[in-house]
Structures are given as structure tokens and as C-alpha cells.
Amino acid sequence: MxxxxxxxxxxxxxxxxxxxxxxxxxxxxxxxxxxxxxxxxxxxxxxxxxxxxxxxxxxxxxxxxxxxxxxxxxxxxxxxxxxxxxxxxxxxxxxxxxxxxxxxxxxxxxxHPDYAVDKATVIQWGASNWQSTFTISKGSSNSAVKRGDAVITETGVMLGRVSEVGSVSSVCVSVLDTTFTAAVGIGQFGAAGVVSGDFTLRAEGRLLLTDITGDTTVFSGDSVVTSGRGSVFPEGLMIGTVTGVVPAENGLGVYAVVTPSADLTSAMNVFIVTDFNPEL
Amino acid sequence: MNKKKSLYRNREAVRAAAGIVMRLVFLYAVYFVEGIAAPYFRFLPAVPLLLPLAAVGFAMFRGSTQGAALGLFAGALLDVSLDRPVLLFMLTTTALCMLIGALCETVVARSLPAYLVISLAVLLLYAFMQMFPLLFFERVPPRALLMTGVRQTAASLPFALLFYPLLRRRR
Missing domain, CATH: 1.20.5 (Single alpha-helices involved in coiled-coils or other helix-helix interfaces)
Structure with missing residues (x-):
């Protein structure tokens, strides 16, 4: 302290x-x-x-x-x-x-209730300079696809037909290929003809329309659709539009040039008509 | 001494097998470019034919036996890329590569000009083979076919200059 x-x-x-x-x-x-x-x-x-x-x-x-x-x-x-x-x-x-x-x-x-349709994808465009082909993703093991079936878009525009069926893919020829032919109806007035691929016109992206029958004249702008004759393809599939009418070289009749409606450079999703009733 | 020899032989065998595998992979890569990618190259005048150039190059610089074997593979891939049955170009390429390999082992020089000339001849032959059915069975005008053949050859031949340094044998 x-x-x-x-x-x-x-x-x-x-x-x-x-x-x-x-x-x-x-x-x-x-x-x-x-x-x-x-x-x-x-x-x-x-x-x-x-x-x-x-x-x-x-x-x-x-x-x-x-x-x-x-x-x-x-x-x-x-x-x-x-x-x-x-x-x-x-x-x-x-x-x-x-x-x-x-x-x-x-x-x-x-x-077209009679159509049997199968969905497919374009997996490859052909590499040949002499043919117009493409490969789709359906074959015999995963689809009912068979040779000759029409290949179309969802709006019924024709792209081509199946030419070879593999197990998981199929090769198709497009409407521009020289081996493609189809019986068609032209315009509204009953003219008929045959549309086919032409090697010379293929470079321009066009088809040839020949063997035109009927009493009416074909005009530019007329629609060309499959006629169903021969039961090869269903009736009513749109192929293209007439863009030129040319007199035949022999002087008998005319032939026409058709521009296809299908976009053959960028189509990816397609449909195969595997079956249809030809009588309808 | 025997062990050294067998080791040496094993190493050589492995090297040879690896070389063959590399060549097959190279051919498959060429097929990929020609058959799958090239159709989308719209700036080219035509889809080039590259597999015959590669097969001819192997035949020139590797001899007739290797050339025929690789030509068989290249020809099969070429048929597949052109959406054809594996037959015509497979047989043709095999036979051609065997012949070219034999010629280059004996009389033809293994040089760039020789490679270009042989490549041009092969491309023209293949163009004719492709136009043959259109010319004689579908009666397509010859002029249109010739123009397509010329475009295809012109689009393909420059690639020979690209392949030459890759395929020639360095001594």
C-alpha cells in the first residue's frame, strides 16, 4: 500500500x-x-x-x-x-x-391417307461430276425402304428416288440425274408428259419435259406433278415449274424445260414414301 | 549375334507395318476430302478426283506390289465415294498401279514431270470411263461430256503438286 x-x-x-x-x-x-x-x-x-x-x-x-x-x-x-x-x-x-x-x-x-412415310436425313451429297445422287440415313435394317421409292420433302416436293438400298443407308438419284424419269401431269388442263434428267440441263439445275400429250398448250409457269401413271410414283408429288417451252428439232411438237421445286443443295430432312395405294 | 539380328528384324517389321498403316490412313484421309468434304466446295469447277493421284504416287515411289495393294484400297474407296458398287474402279486402279509401279521400277523416271504426266493420263482415262455409259447408252451429247471431263481433270491435276512432296521417297 x-x-x-x-x-x-x-x-x-x-x-x-x-x-x-x-x-x-x-x-x-x-x-x-x-x-x-x-x-x-x-x-x-x-x-x-x-x-x-x-x-x-x-x-x-x-x-x-x-x-x-x-x-x-x-x-x-x-x-x-x-x-x-x-x-x-x-x-x-x-x-x-x-x-x-x-x-x-x-x-x-x-x-394422301394411303401414303406410308418414313423419315430420313440426307447424310451425304454425291461426289460424282457425272451423276446427281445423295445418300440417306435409312436402309433395310432400320426402315421399309426399297428400290424405286420416292424421296420427298414434308410438303410433297419430289427430291428423287431410291436407287440402291444398303443395310443402314440408301443411295438415291435426284430429279436432275439422267437416270430419273417420271410420268407427269402439267398445268390445270390435263396435259401429260414425261420429265427426265438431262446431262446438259443438269449444270443449270433444270429438267427436260418431253412426250407432251393433250390438246392444250403448255405455258411457262405451269406446275409439273407426278401423274401416278404406271404406279411407279404416287400421284400429286410436285416436281417443278415449266420455265421454257422449245419447239422440237424435228418440228413435231414441243419440249419444255422444268425448274425443280426441291432445293437440292441444302435439303437435309426428307421423307420416303415406302408404300401407297396406286388406285387412289 | 542372333539376338541382335532378330531384334533388328523385329524393328524393321514394326517399321514396315507402321508405314503401311500410315499409308492406309493417308488414303482414307484423301477419301474423306474427296468423297465427303469436296461436294461442299462450290468454288471448285468440279469435284476433284484425288484418290487416283494418291494411288499413282504410291505406285511410282513404292513399286508395283505395294502400289497394287494400295491401289486396291484406293480404288474401293473411289467406288464408294462415287456411289458405285465396289468393282470397276477397284479393279482398274489395282491393275493400273501394278503397271505403273512396274514401269517406274524399270524404264520410267521417278520425278515430278513423270508423276504429272502419268497423273494426267490416269485422270483422262478415269474421265472416259465415267462418261462411257452416258455417251453410248444414254446418248448424251459428246460436247457436254467433254466439258465435264475437262473440268474434272483441271480441278484434280493441281493436287498432284500437293501430293508429290508427300509421296516421294527421300533417299
Whole structure:
């Protein structure tokens, strides 16, 4: 006890009590902190500002680092979500397009209930410069496809016929090939003829229409559709449109040039008419 | 000593087998470009015939036996790429490569001009074989067929310059 209450300690205690008393008595009449408090605070202000500045800098760095990591994580999450949404959108588009094709096919099969139709994909376009062929994804093991079957689009436009049937794929000749022929009806007034591929016209993407019979004249713009004669192809499949009528070289009759309706450069999804009733 | 010899023979056999596999893979890659990718190259005047060029190159620089074997494979792939039954071009390419290999082993020089001349002759022959049924059975005008043959040959021959450095044997 004596060691604590030595002269020095007592002097310090007394000074503290004096300062406290002075602060109490020196407090402003408005209840403010008083002159001593203001003075001490003014002395402490620079230090406070320095410490506050350092703390602020530290907080901003920490906040930046912490927020940066959060932003990076959120960016990755959003990228992943975006990739999933894009995939969903692509699948939606594919399903939507297939839906439209099947709707169109439904219209075709509604008009022709006797058609037995099988879906296929064009997997390869022919590499020959002398033939116009393509390969489809159906063969004897996964379809009822057989040689001679018509290959059409969902709207009933003819692309060609099956020429060779493999086990999982089949080779088809397009309407432009020189080995393709079909009996057709022309226009609205009962003219008939035979459409066939021509080597010279093939380079221009056109067909030849010959053996035109009937009492009416053929005009540019007339539609050319399969007539069903001979029961080779179903009736009513659109082949193309007459784009030119030329007198025959021997002077007897005319022949015509037909532009096919099928897009033979980009058709991908096709249908095979595996069976039909020729009497309908 | 016997062990060294047998090891050497084994290594040589493995190297030879690997070489054959590489050549078959090369031919399949050529088939892929010609039969699957080239129909989409619409900037070319015609779809080029590349498999005969590759087969002829192998026959020139590898001899008649290897040339015939690789020509058989190349000809079969050519028939497949042209949507034909595997018969005509398989037999033709095999026989041609055997003949070319034998000629190059004896009288014909194994050089770039010789390769180009032989390639041109083979391309013209193949064009004629392809136009034959159209000319005689379907009575297609010869002029149209000749133009197609010329376009096909013109589209194919430049690829011989590409194949030559790949196929020639470096001594």
C-alpha cells in the first residue's frame, strides 16, 4: 500500500482531480464540451485523420479483393447459365423446326391417307461430276425402304428416288440425274408428259419435259406433278415449274424445260414414301 | 549375334507395318476430302478426283506390289465415294498401279514431270470411263461430256503438286 501511494502517484492523482474539476467548471453555459475538451480533441484530430485514412485504404483494398472474387464467381456462374440457355434455345429451335416439318407432313398425309412415310436425313451429297445422287440415313435394317421409292420433302416436293438400298443407308438419284424419269401431269388442263434428267440441263439445275400429250398448250409457269401413271410414283408429288417451252428439232411438237421445286443443295430432312395405294 | 539380328528384324517389321498403316490412313484421309468434304466446295469447277493421284504416287515411289495393294484400297474407296458398287474402279486402279509401279521400277523416271504426266493420263482415262455409259447408252451429247471431263481433270491435276512432296521417297 505504501509503495502505491508514494509522492509521485499522489501528485498525479491530485493533478487528475484538479483537471476534472477544471473541466467541470469550464464547461460552457450551452452545455458544450468546454475549452479543455475542445483543445484536446483538436490535438487528437490529425492522428485520427491519419488512422482513418489508413483504415479506409485498407478497407477499400480488402473490399476490392473480396468483391473481385465474388464478381469472378458470379461471372462464371452466369457464363455457365448462359451456355445452358443457349443449348436450350438451340434444342428449342430444332424441335420447333421439326414440329413445323411434321405439321406440313401431316397436311400431306391428310391429303394422301394411303401414303406410308418414313423419315430420313440426307447424310451425304454425291461426289460424282457425272451423276446427281445423295445418300440417306435409312436402309433395310432400320426402315421399309426399297428400290424405286420416292424421296420427298414434308410438303410433297419430289427430291428423287431410291436407287440402291444398303443395310443402314440408301443411295438415291435426284430429279436432275439422267437416270430419273417420271410420268407427269402439267398445268390445270390435263396435259401429260414425261420429265427426265438431262446431262446438259443438269449444270443449270433444270429438267427436260418431253412426250407432251393433250390438246392444250403448255405455258411457262405451269406446275409439273407426278401423274401416278404406271404406279411407279404416287400421284400429286410436285416436281417443278415449266420455265421454257422449245419447239422440237424435228418440228413435231414441243419440249419444255422444268425448274425443280426441291432445293437440292441444302435439303437435309426428307421423307420416303415406302408404300401407297396406286388406285387412289 | 542372333539376338541382335532378330531384334533388328523385329524393328524393321514394326517399321514396315507402321508405314503401311500410315499409308492406309493417308488414303482414307484423301477419301474423306474427296468423297465427303469436296461436294461442299462450290468454288471448285468440279469435284476433284484425288484418290487416283494418291494411288499413282504410291505406285511410282513404292513399286508395283505395294502400289497394287494400295491401289486396291484406293480404288474401293473411289467406288464408294462415287456411289458405285465396289468393282470397276477397284479393279482398274489395282491393275493400273501394278503397271505403273512396274514401269517406274524399270524404264520410267521417278520425278515430278513423270508423276504429272502419268497423273494426267490416269485422270483422262478415269474421265472416259465415267462418261462411257452416258455417251453410248444414254446418248448424251459428246460436247457436254467433254466439258465435264475437262473440268474434272483441271480441278484434280493441281493436287498432284500437293501430293508429290508427300509421296516421294527421300533417299
Amino acid at each position: 505504501r509503495s502505491i501511494l508514494n509522492r509521485r502517484n499522489v501528485a498525479i492523482l491530485a493533478a487528475a482531480l484538479l483537471i476534472a474539476a477544471a473541466v467541470i467548471f469550464a464547461a460552457g453555459s450551452d452545455g458544450g464540451p468546454g475549452i479543455f475538451t475542445r483543445g484536446l480533441r483538436a490535438l487528437a484530430n490529425p492522428s485520427k485523420r491519419a488512422v482513418a485514412s489508413v483504415a479506409k485504404t485498407y478497407e477499400s483494398i480488402y473490399g476490392y479483393m473480396y468483391d473481385y472474387e465474388q464478381v469472378v464467381a458470379e461471372n462464371e456462374r452466369l457464363k455457365s447459365e448462359l451456355a445452358e440457355l443457349r443449348q436450350d434455345y438451340r434444342e428449342y429451335n430444332e424441335v420447333s423446326e421439326e414440329n413445323a416439318r411434321l405439321h406440313a407432313l401431316l397436311g400431306l398425309t391428310a391429303r
